[in-house]
Amino acid sequence: MSEVPDDNRHQDTVQEHLRQVEALLAKHRLVEHIVHQQDMPRHELVESLVHKQNLAELQKKLDSLHPADVAFVLEALPLDDRLVVWHLVKAERDGEILLEVSDAVRATLIADMEPDELVAATEQLDPQEIADLAPDLPEEVIEDVFQALDTVEREQLRAAMSYPDDSVGALMDFDMVQVREDVTLEVVLRYLRRLDELPDHTDQLFVVDRAEVLKGVLPVMRVLVTDPDKLVADVMVADAVRLTPTQSAEDASQTFERYDLVSAAVVDDRGRLIGRVTVNAVMDYIREQSDTEMLNLAGLREDEDIFSSVWKSAKNRWTWLAVNLVTAFIASRVIGLFEGSIEKLVALAALMPIVAGIGGNSGNQTITMIVRAMAFKQITREAARALLKKEIAISLLNGLVWGGILGLAAVVLYGSWALGGVMTLAMTLNLMLAATAGVFIPMLMHRFGRDPAVGSSVMITALTDSGGFFIFLGLATLFLL
DSSP, rough: OOOSHHHHHHHHHHHHHHHHHHHHHHHHHHHHHHHOOOOTTTTTHHHHHHHHHHHHEEEHHHHOOOOOOOOHHTTTTTHHHHHHHHHHHHHGGGGHHHHSSSSHHHHHHHHHSSSSHHHHHHHHHHHHHHHHHHSSOHHHHHHHHHHHSSSHHHHHHHHHHHHHHTBHHHHHHOOEEOTTTBHHHHHHHHHHHHOOOOOOOEEEEEOOOTOOOOOEEEEHHHHHSSOOBBBBBHSSSSTEEEEEEBHHHHHHHHHHHHHSSEEEEOTTTTEEEEEEHHHHHHHHHHHHHHHHHHHTTTOTTTTTOSSHHHHHHHTTHHHHHHHHHHHHHHHHHHTTTHHHHHHOOOOOHHHHHHHHHHHEEEEEEEHHHHHHHHHOOOHHHHHHHHHHHHHHHHHHHHHHHHHHHHHHHHHHHHOHHHHHHHHHHHHHHHHHHHHHHHHHHHHHHHHHHTTSSSSSSHHHHHHHHHHHHHHHHHHHHHHHH
C-alpha cells in the first residue's frame, strides 16, 4: 500500500469522495422521482433502464475507492442510503469492507445480507480476519466457512478465536516469512524472489530452527545491503522483541510505540514462532480503544450507530442519564438543606453554581491525567502518593488564585468582604476535593476490575456539585448569617 504523504490532504480527499457519493445519490433519487411521475409507454422498462444507468455511475465511483474509504462513506450515510451503496459494492470486496467499518455499522450491513453472501464474503479473508468478524456473524455462517477452510487454516482460525479480544493473540496474524539461520543471504534472496509477493508490513524475516523455535529476526534492509555470502546467523538480530499470545494488546501497543516497530514475533511458552503482530493491527486496536474511551467518558456504549433508530440510541444513553438524575437529585437535596440561608442572602444562589462548575472542570482535568497515566502503566503505589500530593498542591494554588479573583468580584458586586472570603475558601476546598476524588476514583475503579474511563467524568461532576454546594452554603451559613 502506498504511503500518504499528507494526512490532511488525504482527509480532504476522503471528504470529497463522500460529497461525490452523496451528490450521485441525490441525483439518483431526483431522476427516479421524475421518471416515476411520468406517464409513458412501457413505463416499467424505461424506469428500470434509468435506474440501472444512474446506479452505474455510482458503482464506478465505489469501485475506484479503497475499502477503507468505502467504509468511511458507509459510516457517514443514513441507513437507507447506506444500504443502496452497500448493494453496489462488488461481492469480492464485501469482506474487506466489513473489516474496515465500525461494529455498529457492520451489524446493519450483515443484517442486510443473506447467509450465502456472508459465507462468500468471509471465505476470501485470512483466518485472523475471519476471527475478527466471527463475533458478528451468525453461527451457521461460521460453521460453513470453517468447513470450507483447509486443515492449516482451520487450526489458525481456531487458535485466533481462542484468545480474548484485548490480547496479543487477537491481533496476531499468520502470514509471515521464515528462514533458517544456517543458510546464506543469497539463498534467502532466491527464496524471496520465488514468492509472488511479501506479506504486508514485512520489514523483517523470522529466523527459526527445525523445531520452529525463534532464534532471531533478519531485517530486510540487511538482506539487501549485506554480502550475500554471509550466513543468516551472522547477520540476524538475536535479541529481537518477542510477544506472547496471552500478553495484553495494550502492552503490545506500548512496545510498538517504545521501539518504533513495524512487526514483532509472537511465540508460545516454548519459544516457538506461532505468528506475528504488525503495526496496522496495533493502530486499529489503539483507534478502537480511543473511540471506546471517548464514549465511555460520556457514559455511552460503543455499539451505537450515529444513524441508528431513535429508540436504540435513547436506550444506549439511559444508564448514565439515570445516574445523572440521581446525582442531580442529591445535589438539589443539599441545596434544600440551606434554603433558609439562601432566602436570607440571595447572592448565594447566584454564586454557588460557580463553585460547583469550577470544581467539576478541575476534577475532570485530574481524572484525564490519571486515566492516561494508568493506560501507560505509569502509576505505582508510590507514584500515586506523589500524584495526590501534587494535585492537592495544584488545587490549593488554583483555589487561592482563582478563588481570590472570584472573591474580589463578589466584593465588588455585593459589597461584602466576608462573602468574598467565603467564596475564596469554598473554591479552594472544592478544588482540593476535586483533586482528591480525581486521583482516587479511577484507581478504585481499576482495583475493582472496572474500566477507569467509564463514567468517571459523571462521578466527579456529581461529587463536586454536591460537595461544592455543601461547602459553599455551609461556610456561608457559619460566617455570614
